[in-house]
Amino acid sequence: MNKLIANEMMKLVARKRLLVIGAIVGILVILFTFAQYKEVQTQREKLGTDDWRDSLQQQIIDMQNRLGSSRISDDWREQIQVSVQQLQFYLDQDINPSEPGAVTFVRMFIENSTDLFIPLLIMIVASDLVSSEHTLGSVKLLLTRPVKRWRILLSKYMTLLLATSLIVTMTGLLSYVISGIVFGYHGWNAPIITGFVVDGGNVDTSSIRLISQWKFLLMDFGLVWFVAVVVGTLAFMLSVLIRSTAASMGVMLASLVSGAILNNMVSSWESAKYFFMVNLKLTNYLNGVAPPITGMTLLSSMSVLLIWWAAALVLSFFVFTRQDVY
């Protein structure tokens, strides 16, 4: 099995897929670092101070002003109310929610890329792991060697898991190294508050805990990796079923984008929570952001994703070991 995985890795490396992904991440991180840097600068100019307390206070006032407006939807109002209460809590505890530094940047970056950016990167690898063999015709050689089909597919899936871990790690490392040049490599021990329970427009702070940022980051990465594996597995299944890289990428892309759109409009359609694509933003549960549909919890989202994952895996193996290859 190790030899088969070595084969798959050799092909992956020869096609320079991981390099391309690294380059994409690098460029994006540079862009965001610059944007973040600019924002800090303008904030400083506007408020005339470096103190985060002042800027946080300003943020709260801004939000409250917005709440006063009558043209705001109920959903949106709830979200803002939740944010205000959380920020106020941070201010009361005298804790900076966005302690400047590379570690905070990494946390922000990874949290914002969990539902679209990282899945897209994984897709680049997952979508053609199987279908490229069909397009190339090399599947005929691969399947006529004395190795059972399920072992070949398993080696490809293991490669996907490896690549997923590599991509998530690479994203973390790159964003840390690059943003650190500007923001400094500190912030590992900054305190972060987690455990907000959002209920309607109210925030329950009774079960709140204070943890170090590095612990929080570790949890973030765990969740992001989990989401990446689920999305990768779904793309992998499509790659087995459709046998065309372009088509499977298209289907996957459409569902990811639709997820991003649905997130903003499904609050009243309750059964939509069984779609995998509205459950991708797991890190929001740690931050206490209100879920798109009430009643969704970290556990329910992870269970939904787990079921999709298992179904995709079973279907992939079932089809691949049985299908006729022409």
Added chain:
Amino acid sequence: MSATTLSVRNLTKTIKKHKIINGISFELKAGEVFGFLGPNGAGKTTTIRMIVGLIKPTSGTIEICGYDVKKNFTKAMANLGCIVENPELYPYLSGTDNLLHFARMLPAVDNKRIAEVVDMVKLTERIDDKVKTYSLGMRQRLGIAQALLNRPKVLILDEPTNGLDPAGIREMRVFIRELAENEGLSVLVSSHLLSEIQLLCDRVAIITKGNIITVDTVESLLSSQEQAIWHLEPYLKGREILEGLTEVTTLEDGYMATPYDFTQIPMWNAALVHAGVQVLQLNRKLPVLEDLFLQLTDTGGAHIE
């Protein structure tokens, strides 16, 4: 009698109630080159794909060196090397990496064996170049090198000379014969090119519309269709006499053909001479496989080159 290396029994394949392959049976012996001849769409490739395990047969059994392809896939495949259609190797890898890739899928193939097969197909000079820079002939050779890695007992080549130039075709033919004679491999070659099969194969199966029409050695197939060619003077009188004795086909330029039957020919000749017809020429003609093929199949040879 040498050992049976590949046996196919009552193989059928039905796709959407349509019978693609209709009960095919044949056997390959060690050291022989077996031809699979038929027009496009006759079922050659489907049959080959069933033998190599890419397509599951609807019914029937395939055994490679005694191992059933369905029940004992890995053991059967360990004795088989194949190229199905074009040798589609990875263009973005070098020749060596391609061979290494497939060697990793086989038990006990070391670097020495890789060097050996590269040498056999005479690719040593270019083996470290990327496959996308190879010519078609070189890819074909690399494909064969790949198929030979595991020292197979049965080698299956689907249209091995497709797209090769005449020199390449000749080279391939010599190479395949060498493999069969020196290494004792059974080689199954499919083709729609009759001349190729005729030159290359010991035995041939003619297949059309999912059925094998006949399996025989190339010589006996041809000799059953031997003809005698006559050139007579005067022509009309000669033909009249011959027609009274046997079946006559009129050819161009005043020639005519009758079946070749060496017990009858002297008598026909005597009859002609007796009637005062001059026999200017009497030839025995072996038909090419092409004529045979057209007689055996009723497709009219629409797809035969």
